[in-house]
Amino acid sequence: MTALKKIADYIVNNDIEHAYNTIINIESDYWNNADYWNLRGVLCLKIGEYKAAIGCLEKALSIDPKNGDIYFNYAYALENIGNNSDASLYFGFSYRYSKDSDLKDDILSKYEHQEALKNIFITAASEIRKSFIILSSCGWGDIYQRMHHIAHSLAKLGHDVYYVSPSTIINVDNSENISSLVLTNHSFKNMKMVDGVKIYTPISAICGQRMVCNNYIDVVQRLVDTVTQTEKIVLTYMPYQVNVINSLKGDFFHIYECVDDHSDLEYAFWGNKHDIIWEQELMDRADAITTTATSLFLQRVSIEERKNVYLSRNAVNERDxxxxxxxxxxxxxxxxxxxxxxxxxxxxxxxxxxxxxxxxxxxxxxxxxxxxxxxxxxxxxxxxxxxxxxxxxxxxxxxxxxxxxxxxxxxxxxxxxxxxxxxxxxxxxxxxxxxxxxxxxxxxxxxxxxxxxxxxxxxxxxxxxxxxxxxxxxxxxxxxxxxxSWNERAALLCRISDNLISIQEKDATLSGIGESLEYLVNHYDSPIFITLKAVFDNLKNNMDFESFARKAYDIEKLKYIEKQYLFSLIRNNNISTFVEVVRKSVYIKNEIKQELLYRIKTNELDNIKAISYLCVGDVKTFLELIARLPDKHNILLYDAYINYMLNGSVNVEVMHHHAGLIDSPLYIFLMKFNN
Structure with a gap:
């Protein structure tokens, strides 16, 4: 009888002392043996030493990473310390790799009534290895944000994870020998690995006050080109990353994780005036969109009428x-x-x-x-x-x-x-x-x-x-x-990329949101909650949207409430009330107000419709509508104003061609700005 067989028999017969002594005596001979560490872990489980068991079983898995029995024991240990999300993930691996049909049947029935854990389990049990390229908005350090947690959980699920940090700045004395190829080679050579996540840092080279080279796009492109054996999923987090997506060549599945309101530049200090356009373009380019907040979800689904949006709130790692x-x-x-x-x-x-x-x-x-x-x-x-x-x-x-x-x-x-x-x-x-x-x-x-x-x-x-x-x-x-758990959120990304989210699941999400908002409206005195209920109601009834939004607006004329109320008035073509609200607004710029009133006076309906969307900050729709205007001078005028909004400048030569629009408040405003 081998030493390992003796240990197994001792454990089965509850002879803890002999099992322990034998394990200690043969340690040096079996240090790199997965079965040895598995048995040592099982012994720890037997006596309730779960933390020690986890250490032993992790050692066993490092030697034999496709052993279903070890994964089962590991998951069992995690479950006993209260780490249920990780347990469901590793029970999934146990199911995937186990050859024991009875064990697989027992595992399969484990999460019948726990939907979130079931999704993690099924993803781990059946998921085909993928490559996730995460274009993060922050570097990798001691403080973790959503993208760090997502990266960790995707790696735990067995995927290749490439985490691209924002560019770091280096100062160079001479730009002659600086090229994107040199910088990209440096970024790859200095890749670091943390818990299975490969972290890359692009470089911006500065000479004096001038940027001579930035290799961010080349780093991402090399990752896309390098990954050839697995499906590629690119995760984006910031509006400006649309410029990266537009530059990439090759096939990949693109998910935009919408985690903030990037239009609120007063508080989103990291933002750019172009974000309001870039984000819309990024979402148009995305195969799928996730949002972390219900309000963001409803904005995308109810107001913008996008079909590929999923609610994926933030989360927590139990283990932490x-x-x-x-x-x-x-x-x-x-x-x-x-x-x-x-x-x-x-x-x-x-x-x-x-x-x-x-x-x-x-x-x-x-x-x-x-x-x-x-x-x-x-x-x-x-x-x-x-x-x-x-x-x-x-x-x-x-x-x-x-x-x-x-x-x-x-x-x-x-x-x-x-x-x-x-x-x-x-x-x-x-x-x-x-x-x-x-x-x-x-x-x-x-x-x-x-x-x-x-x-x-x-x-x-x-x-x-x-x-x-x-x-x-x-x-x-x-x-x-x-x-x-972050494991559940990562599993959702996998399921989205595999097109596994059913219509019934989407409908259940909407139904849950509706019930929750109904509860909030009935239990809290908050016009913002009423407004959210109004935006939700827009999915079924435009008039309910306007009615609830008006109720909230009458209580408190906040920026968010006013914006949604104006959207409801646009939807219902209630121009007279729209103009009344715009006239009283303290949030809409005066030159836009005056332009709207001027076009109403001249009865230019196409202009009125376009400017209405500018009043609610929907620059994308505004640009689409002005492109259809019959008067090219109006198109030039409005293009010039958008350029002023985004870049703070006006093309004087173009403006002089607007002589036929001398009564337009926007024209007058832009000419005064130039002078």
Whole structure:
């Protein structure tokens, strides 16, 4: 009888001592033997040492990565520490590689009533290896955003993942020897690998104040050309990346992940005036579009009438927030008294400082902890119960959050960028078993557990008191994390690229959104929630769209609400009311208002229709409509205005040919701008 057979018999007969002694005695002889590490892992499972078992089984899989039995044991260990999404993924691999038909039958029935885990399992069990080229909006570091998590999960699913960071800038003294080929060779030579993800950094070479070479497109093109054995999927995240997509040669499936409102340049400081056009072009070029927020989804589906859009909210990695008993409170937190109320994340102008300080000052017996990055100078007031701990690595975040009592997200709820966002930090708070208080952000109220909405000092303080006495349900949290994992989001991308999303699944998504919005409207006093319900109703009834949008507009004339109300009036051809709303607007530029009124006075219907879309920021439709105008002078005028909007300049020579339009407010405005 071999040593491994003896160990197996000892384990079956529950002879733990002899199994352990034999394993230790033969360790050096079997160090590179997958069966040895599998048995060692099984022994750890037998005695409930799941963390040790995971280490042993990972070693076994590194030696034999196509062993269904090892994957089964590994998945079982993960399941026992509460990492259900990873467990479903590796049970999928077990099903794929196992030769045991009875075992496969048992695994197949495991997720009949858990849709999210079932999708992960089926994707892992049946997925054909693909190559994902991720054009990220941020580099690879210690702080993780959506694209980092997506990359990790796609790699776990067995795909080749190529992560392209934004270009890094280098200064060169002499540009003669700089070429895109030289830079691209350097980018590939300096590729780094993290957890199965290959990370490439393109280069912008600067000589003096002049950019002499940028190899971003060449890096992506080389990746597209290099991948020949598998299907290629390119993921984009930023509007300007349409220029990359337009330049690429070869076959690939393109998914645009829409994660922000790129039209809100007041708060989307990373944006460009051209984004409003680039994003529409990028979506037109995409084979599929995902959105992280319901408002973005409805904008694409209900307003823009796109058919290839999928809702893919943000998520969390269970593994990143599993606690062990040997994790100690960090030194910079231990002396901060409880109860601790934390904000973790980016700090920019969308953070509601006025509300935040009202809450801090009205709760002197509670500690408010800031863990974040960005514009810390926005915190202008020093308070004895306010503590700044700076930026923390993603891997360290759980050690801080687990010692908090409440997580908060005090964002300015009336800004477009917040209406269209789905904060990852909310998922991370929930994963750390702490209740959450947010302002009236739509996505924070849709399908989120252990969350209370509050948008002024008194309601926030009441929510704090309620949260401090709240008893959380561990099973509810576990189910929520299983349903909202990055593995599930990555599996969705795979299913989209394989055209596996059924009409019934799409209809179920819409039905769920409708039911959730109905609940929000009935339970919260928020005109923004009413507006979202109005946009949803537009899918079935234009008049309901206008009716609900008017109701919201009458309550509060916010930018987002006004824009959707104007869209409803365009849909229903209600020109008189449209003009009335435009006339009162504080968001629409005066020269556009005056041009609309002028064209109404001259009864130029084609011009009126085009300018109406410009009033709501739909530049794409505006450009399509002006191209059809019968008067070429009007076309030149409106093209000149768009050039002014995007580039801040006007072609004087072209403008002088507009003498026949001297009464046009836009013409007068542009001529004054030149002078």
């Amino acid at each position: 927030f599993i606690f062990t008993n040997n994790e100690h409170i960090p030194d910079d937190l231990k002396h901060i008294p409880e109860p601790r109320i934390v904000y973790s994340g980016a700090i920019y102008e969308w953070f509601d400082m006025e509300l935040f300080y009202e809450i801090v000052n009205s709760n002197p017996d509670k500690s408010f902890v800031i863990i974040g990055f960005g514009k810390n100078e926005l915190f202008k007031e020093n308070c004895p119960n306010l503590y700044f701990l700076g930026t923390k690595k993603h891997s360290d975040l759980k050690n801080y959050l687990r010692h908090m009592q409440i997580g908060i997200i005090p964002f300015k709820e009336n800004t477009d960028i917040i209406i269209n966002c789905d904060p990852i930090k909310q998922y991370e708070y929930i994963a750390c078993n702490i209740p959450v208080i947010t302002t009236f952000m739509p996505e924070s109220a849709l399908g989120k557990i252990n969350t209370i909405l509050a948008n002024h000092k008194d309601s926030f303080n009441k929510a704090i008191q309620k949260c401090l006495s709240l008893k959380l349900d561990d099973h509810l949290i576990s189910d929520y994390l299983s349903e909202n």
